[in-house]
Amino acid sequence: MKLLTKSTFYFLLLSILVMFAGAVLLYLTIKKVIYRQIDESLITEKTIIEDQIRQTDTIPDFEGTFGHQIEVKLLNYHIDKVQAIKDTDIYDSKSDSFIPFRYIFSSGNYVGKKGFIITIFQIISEKNELLHDIEVYMFSLFFSLLLISILINYLIARRLWRPFYDSVKIAGRFDIQSDKPLDLPETDIKEFDQLNRVFDNMTSKMRNDYLNLKEFSENASHEIQTPLAVIRSKTDLLMQQKNLNKDSLSLIKSINESTTKLFKLNQGLLLISKIENQVFHEKKMVSLKQITIKGLENYKEILQLKRIKVEMDVSDEALVEMNEVLAEIMISNLLSNAVRFNIDGGFIICHIDKIFLIMKNAGLPLTINPDDLFKRFHKSSNNPQSVGLGLSIVKEITESYGMKIFYSCHNDIHEIKLQYHYKGNSPWAF
Amino acid sequence: MKLLIVEDDRSLSRSINDYLKMEGHICEVALTLNEAVQKADINKYDCVILDIGLPDGNGLDLIREMKSKKLTGGILILSAKSSLDDKLIGLKIGADDYLTKPFHFAELSARINSIHRRNNYLGMNEITFNEIRINTEDNQVYVHDKLIILTKKEYDLLLFFIANRNRIITKESIVEHLWGDNVILTDSFDFVYTHVKNLRKKIVASEGRNYIKCIYGFGYKFIDS
Numbered sequence: 043m044k045l046l047t048k049s050t051f052y053f054l055l056l057s058i059l060v061m062f063a064g065a066v067l068l069y070l071t072i073k074k075v076i077y078r079q080i081d082e083s084l085i086t087e088k089t090i091i092e093d094q095i096r097q098t099d100t101i102p103d104f105e106g107t108f109g110h111q112i113e114v115k116l117l118n119y120h121i122d123k124v125q126a127i128k129d130t131d132i133y134d135s136k137s138d139s140f141i142p143f144r145y146i147f148s149s150g151n152y153v154g155k156k157g158f159i160i161t162i163f164q165i166i167s168e169k170n171e172l173l174h175d176i177e178v179y180m181f182s183l184f185f186s187l188l189l190i191s192i193l194i195n196y197l198i199a200r201r202l203w204r205p206f207y208d209s210v211k212i213a214g215r216f217d218i219q220s221d222k223p224l225d226l227p228e229t230d231i232k233e234f235d236q237l238n239r240v241f242d243n244m245t246s247k248m249r250n251d252y253l254n255l256k257e258f259s260e261n262a263s264h265e266i267q268t269p270l271a272v273i274r275s276k277t278d279l280l281m282q283q284k285n286l287n288k289d290s291l292s293l294i295k296s297i298n299e300s301t302t303k304l305f306k307l308n309q310g311l312l313l314i315s316k317i318e319n320q321v322f323h324e325k326k327m328v329s330l331k332q333i334t335i336k337g338l339e340n341y342k343e344i345l346q347l348k349r350i351k352v353e354m355d356v357s358d359e360a361l362v363e364m365n366e367v368l369a370e371i372m373i374s375n376l377l378s379n380a381v382r383f384n385i386d387g388g389f390i391i392c393h394i395d396k397i398f399l400i401m402k403n404a405g406l407p408l409t410i411n412p413d414d415l416f417k418r419f420h421k422s423s424n425n426p427q428s429v430g431l432g433l434s435i436v437k438e439i440t441e442s443y444g445m446k447i448f449y450s451c452h453n454d455i456h457e458i459k460l461q462y463h464y465k466g467n468s469p470w471a472f
Numbered sequence: 473m474k475l476l477i478v479e480d481d482r483s484l485s486r487s488i489n490d491y492l493k494m495e496g497h498i499c500e501v502a503l504t505l506n507e508a509v510q511k512a513d514i515n516k517y518d519c520v521i522l523d524i525g526l527p528d529g530n531g532l533d534l535i536r537e538m539k540s541k542k543l544t545g546g547i548l549i550l551s552a553k554s555s556l557d558d559k560l561i562g563l564k565i566g567a568d569d570y571l572t573k574p575f576h577f578a579e580l581s582a583r584i585n586s587i588h589r590r591n592n593y594l595g596m597n598e599i600t601f602n603e604i605r606i607n608t609e610d611n612q613v614y615v616h617d618k619l620i621i622l623t624k625k626e627y628d629l630l631l632f633f634i635a636n637r638n639r640i641i642t643k644e645s646i647v648e649h650l651w652g653d654n655v656i657l658t659d660s661f662d663f664v665y666t667h668v669k670n671l672r673k674k675i676v677a678s679e680g681r682n683y684i685k686c687i688y689g690f691g692y693k694f695i696d697s
Contacts, residue, residue, distance in 0.1 A: 271574035275487035
């Protein structure tokens with residue numbers, strides 16, 4: 043739930059509770075005040091009548107003040123003094139309904155041993171109407187107050203939180219490889235400004251670390267080239283010497299092999315860092331068909347040697363806009379992979395349409411975790427000469443163009459599926 | 473051939489010097505750009521082997537200098553940076569070829585030979601080695617004046633062998649020469665063997681001698697004997 047919705051929700055909940063309690067309290071108070079007034083007027087009226095009875099010893103001739111109905115009875119005997127104020131409903135034959143009344147019942151004695159009973163009724167339906175009106179006004183007032191305060195609260199909160207949402211939006215687009223710093227906008231809210239500064243510092247540190255690391259690995263790769271060249275040149279010289287015995291030759295051979303491996307490794311890493319640095323930025327429309335045919339040409343001899351059958355099903359329309367060198371490396375590495383891990387008398391099926399490039403090959407079961415297939419230096423143990431960079435280079439290239447690559451294996455048929463276009467009826471929606 | 477080696481790494485320049493001398497070339501070494509410019513000004517070299525990253529400047533400047541003074545001689549760039557831009561600029565301003573460090577001496581030798589051939593034997597594109605004659609213009613090979621049909625790879629292999637005759641050539645350097653750097657083949661040695669076997673068979677079939685000697689587990693040697 044959005045913060046704004048949540049805060050509004052809680053505000054609404056609490057406001058309703060408080061306002062409801064307030065309204066009930068106010069209603070009860072007003073009702074109490076009105077009843078007290080009625081009761082006071084009833085008592086006043088009763089006192090006046092009582093006084094009159096005591097002074098004149100007769101039932102006074104009276105008309106009810108305050109719209110009261112009065113009943114007075116005189117008795118010839120003594121009566122206990124009682125006074126009570128109560129509510130009652132009295133049937134009205136005119137309107138055929140019960141009408142609510144408040145009445146005072148009072149009994150007492152006057153000269154001699156004569157008692158009297160006074161009952162005074164006050165109609166309260168008018169008062170109830172007043173109370174009802176007050177209720178309606180109060181409710182609408184509270185309701186509109188509630189609405190207005192929610193609206194104001196919502197607007198203020200939205201305004202206050204805007205810098206936060208802006209920052210989140212900008213931070214969400216942060217790309218460590220981009221050459222621009224994050225640069226969050228300044229805000230006059232101290233907390234958000236603090237947050238933004240923390241974000242800015244954190245990301246610029248991340249970027250610096252990343253750039254340093256990148257520069258380091260690039261420089262390291264470059265610097266390794268020259269000593270490697272020296273080692274290679276010295277072994278080349280060494281092996282040309284005459285009268286080398288078998289042991290010396292075998293030593294030189296090992297040095298030579300390791301140097302070659304180191305060189306391949308370094309070359310691969312250098313290539314990956316170049317792809318990451320977008321050195322290969324020139325793009326053009328390349329035909330995957332032509333590149334695949336050209337690439338297969340390089341493997342012609344080994345395909346014959348291993349008796350591997352190649353099945354091609356490639357569309358002429360398999361065009362993609364990318365760097366030509368990278369496209370060649372990508373296809374070449376995929377082919378190399380399909381050839382290298384093939385079995386004697388196996389097959390390669392290469393299918394390319396407008397959206398997918400699918401490379402299937404026969405092979406042995408995978409000895410590594412399929413999830414690690416595209417990771418650097420993950421290689422199967424039965425191939426000591428591999429440096430384990432081929433598929434990670436493919437992955438790096440596909441990622442730099444936003445393509446997707448998948449691996450699957452059924453019955454020892456390995457399949458690498460590369461989605462290079464998103465158009466058409468793609469099962470993956472982007 | 474008279475060669476100038478421009479390379480600031482002393483150890484590497486000495487190795488190149490030793491190897492190329494062994495091949496029968498006359499070599500001079502320059503460790504800085506300045507030294508190289510001076511030497512190129514005074515002497516005439518058949519080929520300059522040029523490192524791009526020099527302590528006192530960019531090796532590409534020597535190419536510009538040589539071209540502006542209309543000095544003849546081939547130029548082979550050596551670079552630790554396999555950057556495509558460097559390569560393209562170098563070739564554009566007049567270098568003949570480009571080799572990325574680290575390289576095999578066999579490869580260096582083959583490249584120097586090919587530059588030399590292109591620059592000096594205009595109209596005379598023929599390499600003769602005893603009974604073998606190679607026409608490098610139409611890529612045809614004759615043994616005892618009889619044409620033999622080689623595949624592209626066998627032809628390249630033969631040229632590579634002849635450029636490095638009497639030297640041990642490792643299988644790695646053959647693979648790199650024939651397939652380039654980008655092709656990663658681990659069990660490629662088997663089919664280097666197949667190519668060598670086929671080449672040998674074709675030469676011997678035309679009554680040529682078997683010059684290719686196998687150095688077990690290591691590579692081959694093309695022996696002129």
